[in-house]
Amino acid sequence: MTAAIQTRALRKEYPAPTPRRGRGPGPPQLPMPVRPPGARGPIVALDSLDLDVAQGEFFGLLGPNGAGKTTTIGILTTRVRATSGMASVAGADVIRDDVRVRQRIGVVPQRPNPDRSLTVIENLEFHAAYFGMPLGTAEKRGLELLERLGIGEKANAKVDELSGGQQQRLMIARALIHEPRVLFLDEPTVGLDPQARLALWDILRDLHEQGRTIVMTTHYMEEADRLCDRLAIIDQGRLLACDTPERLRAQAPGGTLIELTLDGDASTVVDAALIIQGVLRAESRQSVVRAYSERGGELIPALIRAAEGAGRSVHNINLSTPSLETLFISLTGRKLD
Amino acid sequence: MTATPATSTPRVTDASGDRPVSTSAVFGALLRRDMRVARRELPYFLVRTLMQPVLFIVVFGFLLPKMGFVRGGYTTALLPGIIAVSLALSAVQAVSLPMVQDFGWTREIEDRLLAPVPTPLIASEKVIAGALQGVLSAIVVLPIARIIMGPIPGLTFQHVIPCVGVTALGALTFSALGLLMGTAIAPQQIGLMFSIIVAPMLMFGCAYYPWRGLDRVPVMKYAVLVNPLVYVAEGMRGAITPEVPHMALGASASALVLLAGGFWFWGRRTFLRKALG
Numbered sequence: 001m002t003a004a005i006q007t008r009a010l011r012k013e014y015p016a017p018t019p020r021r022g023r024g025p026g027p028p029q030l031p032m033p034v035r036p037p038g039a040r041g042p043i044v045a046l047d048s049l050d051l052d053v054a055q056g057e058f059f060g061l062l063g064p065n066g067a068g069k070t071t072t073i074g075i076l077t078t079r080v081r082a083t084s085g086m087a088s089v090a091g092a093d094v095i096r097d098d099v100r101v102r103q104r105i106g107v108v109p110q111r112p113n114p115d116r117s118l119t120v121i122e123n124l125e126f127h128a129a130y131f132g133m134p135l136g137t138a139e140k141r142g143l144e145l146l147e148r149l150g151i152g153e154k155a156n157a158k159v160d161e162l163s164g165g166q167q168q169r170l171m172i173a174r175a176l177i178h179e180p181r182v183l184f185l186d187e188p189t190v191g192l193d194p195q196a197r198l199a200l201w202d203i204l205r206d207l208h209e210q211g212r213t214i215v216m217t218t219h220y221m222e223e224a225d226r227l228c229d230r231l232a233i234i235d236q237g238r239l240l241a242c243d244t245p246e247r248l249r250a251q252a253p254g255g256t257l258i259e260l261t262l263d264g265d266a267s268t269v270v271d272a273a274l275i276i277q278g279v280l281r282a283e284s285r286q287s288v289v290r291a292y293s294e295r296g297g298e299l300i301p302a303l304i305r306a307a308e309g310a311g312r313s314v315h316n317i318n319l320s321t322p323s324l325e326t327l328f329i330s331l332t333g334r335k336l337d
Numbered sequence: 338m339t340a341t342p343a344t345s346t347p348r349v350t351d352a353s354g355d356r357p358v359s360t361s362a363v364f365g366a367l368l369r370r371d372m373r374v375a376r377r378e379l380p381y382f383l384v385r386t387l388m389q390p391v392l393f394i395v396v397f398g399f400l401l402p403k404m405g406f407v408r409g410g411y412t413t414a415l416l417p418g419i420i421a422v423s424l425a426l427s428a429v430q431a432v433s434l435p436m437v438q439d440f441g442w443t444r445e446i447e448d449r450l451l452a453p454v455p456t457p458l459i460a461s462e463k464v465i466a467g468a469l470q471g472v473l474s475a476i477v478v479l480p481i482a483r484i485i486m487g488p489i490p491g492l493t494f495q496h497v498i499p500c501v502g503v504t505a506l507g508a509l510t511f512s513a514l515g516l517l518m519g520t521a522i523a524p525q526q527i528g529l530m531f532s533i534i535v536a537p538m539l540m541f542g543c544a545y546y547p548w549r550g551l552d553r554v555p556v557m558k559y560a561v562l563v564n565p566l567v568y569v570a571e572g573m574r575g576a577i578t579p580e581v582p583h584m585a586l587g588a589s590a591s592a593l594v595l596l597a598g599g600f601w602f603w604g605r606r607t608f609l610r611k612a613l614g
Contacts, residue, residue, distance in 0.1 A: 079450060080614045103358060103453035113443035117374040117435075123448070129366035130452035132358035174448060 003088075004182050004213040005053035005076060010085035012071050012237075013042035045071040047237040049085070053215060053230075055181075058208045060228035061217040062324075064334065068237040069217035070110065073186045076215070077107050090181045090213075103131065106175030108185040112167035114159040120146065120170055121155040124177050131178035138177065145173040149203060165196035172203060183207065185216040189223060201227060221324045225249075231324075235332040245324065252327035255280045255292035258300060261316035262287045262307055272306035279303075285333055292326075363454045364462055370449075371466035375431070386427035386474045389539070390419045391481060397545060398486035412486045414581045417573035418544030421507060423478040425542075425566050428471030428511035429518065429535065432463050436519030437527055440611055450612050460516060460608040464601060467512030472504055491580040499576035499586055506593040507569035513597050514565065516604030520611045542566025547574060549582035568592040 046068045053059045061069045074080030076089050078098040087094045090104035114123050121142050128138030146152045149169040154162060162170060168188065175183055185204075189197045204227060208214055218224050224231050225245045232242040241248060262269065266284035273282040273291045278299050282291040289307070293299040297319055304314050320326050329335060375382060398415050401407045439446035449459050483489065494500060522530050541561050543551070548571050551558035561567050572589035574581050583589075 074614060077451070079447070079612075099453050099455060102451055105451075107447075107451055109444075109447060111443050113445050113447050115370075115445055115448055116438065117377070118370070122373070126366060126370045127448050129369070130363055130449060130454075132356070132362050132453075 002055045003052055004055045004057065005051060005059075005087075005089050005215065007049050007051045007072075007076075007087040008085055010046055010049040010051075010072070010075065010087055011044070011083050012046040012068075012075065012080065013044050013083045016042055044237050046075070046082075049234075049237070049239055051232060051239070051242070053213065055213055056208075056211045058204075058214045058227055058229045059216070060224040060231040061215065061234055062219065062221070062224045062231050062328070063217075063234035064219055064332070066236075067234045069234060070186055071237075072234070073107075073184050073215070073217060077105060077184055078102055103178075104181045106178065106180035106183045108168075108171045108175045108183070108188050110186040110190065112164070112171050114167060114170055114174070116159050118159070119155075120151070120157050120159060120162070123159065123170060124173055127174050128177045133178060141177055142173065145176055146170075149173055150199065165192050165199075168192060168196070168200070169203075172200075176207070180212075182213045182215065185214065187217055187219070189218070189220065197223075221328070225324055233328060233331060240331045241327070248324055248327055249322065252322040252324070253281060253292050253330045254322060255294045256296045256322070257318075257320040257326045257329065258291045258293050258297070258303060259316075259318040259320075260289050260291075260303055260307060260314050261318075262289065262312040263315055264312055266307075266312070268310045269307045269312060272310055273303055276302045276306060290329070358453050360454050360458065363452055364458060367449060367452070367459065367462040368466055371462070372469075374435075375466075375470060382427070382431075382470065383474070383477065385430060386423060386470075387478055387481070389426060390423045390478050391485075393422070393545065394419055394482050394485045398482065402486075410490065412489050413491045413578050414547045414550075414574070415545060416482055416486065416489055416492065417576075417578050417581075418542075418546075418570045419482055420475050420478060420577075421542070421566060421570035421573050422539055422544045424471045424475040424504065424507050425511040425569055426535070426539070427474035428467045428508045429515040431470040432467035432512045432515030433519035433527060436516075437524040440520070441524055446612070456609060456612055457605055459612070460605045461601075463608075464509065464512045464516055464604070467515050468505070468508035471508035471511060475504060475508075489578075491578050493577060493579070496576055496579070499572070499590075502590060503569065503572035503576045503586075503593070506590060506597060507572065510565050510569070510593050510597040510600060513600035513604050517600050517607060520604060520607040538564055538566050542570055544570045547571070547581055548584050565593070565596045568596070 049072065061072060063069050071080060075082045075087055075094060078094050078101050081095070089101045092100035092104065094101050115126065118126060121139065124142030124145065125135060125138045128142065129135065143152065143155060146155050149172060151162070151166050151169050154166060159167065159170070189200055192200065204214065216227070228245060230242065230244050231248060233240045241251065264287055266287050266289040269289045270282050270284050273279055273289060276299060278293055278295040280292040280294055282289065284290070291299065291303055300317060307314050397407070398412050398419070402409060402411060450456060452459070518530060518534070519527070542564050543561060544566060548558070548561070548567060551561065568584070568589040571584035572586060572593065574583035575586040575589065
């Protein structure tokens with residue numbers, strides 16, 4: 001098994017934000033980790049990340065916004081400089097040998113960013129030309145790709161005439177035109193309607209079958225679960241778990257997760273919940289109390305009584321069976337979105 | 338042999354990505370892209386860059402001489418300045434304005450930043466493409482000026498080397514300035530910057546009057562030396578209307594070399610900072 005991607009002690013700090021002068025939305029910002037109010041010093045977007053992705057693997061980076069997924073992709077695709085640590089992609093170092101890395105990768109960005117001054121097919125032809133492909137070959141391949149991605153009839157259209165889903169497909173075609181060994185996709189299905197999302201899944205499965213290494217970030221559990229060979233769960237710049245979806249699911253805390261949202265601090269309810277028979281584990285976070293029940297939803301009345309006994313009233317109840325979702329909650333203490 | 342998947346497409350081979358891509362081929366492709374976009378937007382480009390100089394030619398090179406407010410020789414001093422303005426204005430705009438889109442919300446330039454060449458090459462290509470557009474508009478404005486202003490006493494194209502040299506240096510200086518402005522200034526403020534930087538630059542750039550004419554206002558004479566346009570206009574006078582008193586060609590050319598180098602170096606840094614997030 002050869003490594004397609006390897007990172008060691010990868011760290012990225014962004015300078016502490018300075019109050020912006022002037023008005024206007026300013027340049028686009030990466031989602032940043034949540035900082036406690038009054039925190040000082042640099043923002044750590046990525047903290048000591050070690051990853052190994054094998055050749056031909058479909059690898060998922062799973063985490064909430066600001067977890068460090070986009071920063072990781074940025075570093076691996078040579079567009080963001082790491083503060084320290086090392087990373088190599090397709091056998092080349094992302095800092096020392098960035099040109100070679102770029103030659104071997106294709107990138108599908110979070111937001112479609114086609115060259116709006118060019119037509120659809122020109123986007124592909126020029127991108128191929130930036131990789132040294134002769135025009136004739138590029139045009140033929142470009143048309144084939146557009147056809148395969150279901151936007152063949154749009155070849156001569158202006159980019160602005162494409163819908164969001166079609167633009168996303170153009171981005172995939174662009175990322176594939178130069179036959180990259182490793183394909184990076186950053187939240188490729190955000191903003192797609194369900195039909196377009198399913199179509200994209202099919203395309204990705206197809207690419208995976210061809211033996212291409214694929215690295216995808218997502219904050220959709222289902223997507224990660226269905227597509228990926230292995231998943232890394234990242235939160236606040238740290239790697240929390242990394243395994244196949246099956247083995248990760250097996251690590252999820254047993255029992256059904258019952259979440260009660262209360263009208264105030266939930267910590268006082270935890271002790272009362274723990275003595276209920278059938279509760280495996282209970283914890284609180286602000287006004288939410290989470291209990292893992294071995295008897296499914298049957299324990300709901302007892303939990304409500306426990307909350308009311310502690311002087312709280314219940315505003316909302318949520319049930320989840322053991323899944324990547326419950327694993328994620330138990331690892332990070334919060335939900336994905 | 339392992340079973341092949343049920344797709345008609347061949348499996349990924351390791352052959353891809355091992356041939357190094359020729360840097361000059363990629364540079365050529367980047368240049369072709371900018372030229373195609375420029376060609377498509379040619380009418381807008383010409384209006385944007387020629388409107389200002391042509392209006393000046395009509396008022397100062399045609400109406401005022403006709404009214405007798407300026408002496409006949411004024412057009413000789415004005416023409417090189419007008420060419421300098423078209424050159425500078427189009428070069429600076431050709432690079433800085435597309436940067437708003439390139440580094441805007443979706444970062445359209447990303448498809449070029451992903452090209453397998455050193456990133457500074459992308460910045461250099463922008464400067465060269467901008468300079469070519471500057472030269473183009475200088476070439477277009479010359480016959481227009483000649484038609485509107487009539488015969489221009491003392492105009493000569495005998496001195497080929499100074500002529501080509503000043504045009505090239507002037508275009509490079511301003512396209513490099515465009516790179517700096519386009520990457521150092523927030524996209525939303527580019528319009529404002531044109532009012533604050535470019536407008537005074539045009540008026541105090543010795544384009545509409547020769548630098549030696551400022552001998553009578555010594556403070557201005559030395560203050561305007563911070564303005565790069567002065568060296569383009571004066572260099573142009575030295576090259577095509579050498580009879581008009583002008584700054585020594587060696588001095589204006591040296592200043593342009595320094596300014597072009599400085600803007601290029603600084604612009605490259607701000608470009609890289611922006612490109613590398």
